[in-house]
Amino acid sequence: MDQAFVISAWGLTVITATVLWLNRPLTPPSNVPENDGLGPGLRFPFSLIVDRLDPTQRETIQKAKRVAILIAAPSCGTCRPILQALPDLTRSHPDTPLVVLLFGERDIVESAKVEYRLSTPTFAYTAALERALDTHFLPTLYIVGADERIVEKSILHSTDELGTLLA
Numbered sequence: 001m002d003q004a005f006v007i008s009a010w011g012l013t014v015i016t017a018t019v020l021w022l023n024r025p026l027t028p029p030s031n032v033p034e035n036d037g038l039g040p041g042l043r044f045p046f047s048l049i050v051d052r053l054d055p056t057q058r059e060t061i062q063k064a065k066r067v068a069i070l071i072a073a074p075s076c077g078t079c080r081p082i083l084q085a086l087p088d089l090t091r092s093h094p095d096t097p098l099v100v101l102l103f104g105e106r107d108i109v110e111s112a113k114v115e116y117r118l119s120t121p122t123f124a125y126t127a128a129l130e131r132a133l134d135t136h137f138l139p140t141l142y143i144v145g146a147d148e149r150i151v152e153k154s155i156l157h158s159t160d161e162l163g164t165l166l167a
Contacts, residue, residue: 005040006117009112019024023090024142038153040135041149042149043149043150044142044144045132045133046148048126048128048132049069052123057097060132064095064096064097066106066146067096067099067143068141068142068144069144070139070140070141070162071102071139071141071142072100072103072139073102073103073138074102074103074108074111074112074115075102076103076138076139078139078156079138082156082158083118084102084116085097085111085159085163086116086120087119087161088115089159089163090119092104095165096143098120098121098166099121100118100120100122100123101119101122101125101129102123102124102163104125105124109122137155138155139156140155141162143165152165
């Protein structure tokens with residue numbers, strides 16, 4: 001009787017493990033850790049950015065089907081090539097407006113705008129934005145739909161990745 005119990009308990013364990021494995025969530029792989037702030041489907045806090053835009057920029061963003069928001073730092077080694085590529089990428093993808101949020105004080109942000117020839121709306125990543133977005137990895141790109149919900153979020157590793165996401 002003890003041997004039969006052990007065999008049936010083992011069989012039940014194998015069946016349970018198989019059922020659990022077959023019913024696991026099948027989510028696409030993401031390069032963004034689960035605990036890194038807002039993710040797809042959640043509303044992006046545009047109210048923290050929209051007041052900083054001039055009327056033309058605000059109108060462009062409101063009419064767009066989607067908006068790209070890049071969070072970067074001029075001192076970040078991975079961010080620098082992406083910031084250097086932004087003028088060309090924004091010209092080649094005019095249908096996706098881009099807003100750049102940079103870590104740093106106002107003077108750092110202003111010098112980065114000049115150094116990287118940024119013509120897109122570029123602002124300091126404020127404490128309020130940091131609390132709302134809770135992003136820990138740079139550079140991070142959000143693609144936000146017309147409904148102000150995050151469609152995609154990606155930690156960027158190359159300018160090619162950025163070009164693909166803007167397309």
